[in-house]
Amino acid sequence: MVKHASTFIMDTKLIKQFGAKIGSYRIRTERQKKRLRYKDFDKQLLELDFRLNILYKKRWNLGWEPLTPPFQRGWKRFFVLKEDVATGKQAVFFEQLLKKINTTDYSWRKDFTIKKRKRGRKVYLAKEQHLQAPGERNFKKHFSPQEQLFFYEQWRTQYGYRSKHFVFSEPWRFTLTVQPHMISKKRIIDPELSSLIKQTEQYLEKNCYNRRLAKLRAGRLGYKHYRCDPKSKELIFSKKKNVPQWLDEIKSEQFED
Structure with a gap:
């Protein structure tokens, strides 16, 4: 291995000053010292x-600490069971299932419409909201075999990648409801x-x-x-x-x- 010229000069000076035994000691070069500092x-x-x-x-x-009095900040919309499903025999089953796929949306408008430009004019269109479609990993981990019977497979492309998702096959069992979004606490x-x-x-x-x-x-x-x-x-x-x-x-x- 070829040594740098500065190493030879330093070794020669050390040998002249301290003798030949200095070569057996671990003396760091300037480059090693700089690297250690980094x-x-x-x-x-x-x-x-x-x-x-x-x-x-x-x-x-x-x-958190409570806010007195609480104040309203827009509106929130989420899914709930329909009346006929809520009073049926499988109400508890679908209520537990809804907790896993429910979504909550927020808006400043109670009608949840968004402003878009159509043919040069500004119009308000209804904002869509769907149930969650879990991925393959979360679906097998968090859903029971009985719950998995109510889903079907669907391939989706997102950010250039295709992945398998599971979509609820009976969305008619749920309906959207709108409530005021109340802020009742704040972080300490x-x-x-x-x-x-x-x-x-x-x-x-x-x-x-x-x-x-x-x-x-x-x-x-x-x-x-x-x-x-x-x-x-x-x-x-x-x-x-x-x-x-x-x-x-x-x-x-x-x-x-």
């Missing part, structure tokens, strides 16, 4: 990303926790560390056209802090709880 920085970035994910979960698990917000998360996100974005993290996680960048603007004036962060200091701050925030 590896150590990558480990710190991954740890910072790990701590940030813990903060995300902590913010998500803060819980911790201002200090939200501020720490936002500052950390801005720090990673400002220094273009998100690109490096994406490569460390998946081995490649997820978006080819992603660009980071380090001169953005909208991002405000402390220039004196580095990655180890952010790690210490996040760790102290987590240990306080």
Whole structure:
């Protein structure tokens, strides 16, 4: 194996200074030291990303608090059993089945119409809503053999891929109903926790560390056209802090709880 010229010069200087025994010791070259610094920085970035994910979960698990009084925000539409099915002998069976394939849609209009342009004029058309058509994997896992008898196979193409789905064969058993969409609770917000998360996100974005993290996680960048603007004036962060200091701050925030 051919060594670099700088390695020979360094070995000669070391041998002259410390003797021939210095060759038996593990002395790193400048290139190895630089590579170790990069590896150590990558480990710190991954740890910072790990701590940030813990903060995300902590913010998500803060819980809810009731709103007094609740307020209405548009309308919601979902499927319910028809009257004759709800009073029949198989009402419980179809009610349990409906819970697995039901869908809920939201709109600001009670009639659930959407505005489209037709022949140069704006018209309101009825918005369609269908039951769920589970895929093959979820269908076999979550539906009993008796429930599977009410479905038929259908191949669908989505995003360029064909996949098998199972469609309910008796949709006439259900009907749509519209109700006010009431907001009766809101998430609990911790201002200090939200501020720490936002500052950390801005720090990673400002220094273009998100690109490096994406490569460390998946081995490649997820978006080819992603660009980071380090001169953005909208991002405000402390220039004196580095990655180890952010790690210490996040760790102290987590240990306080």
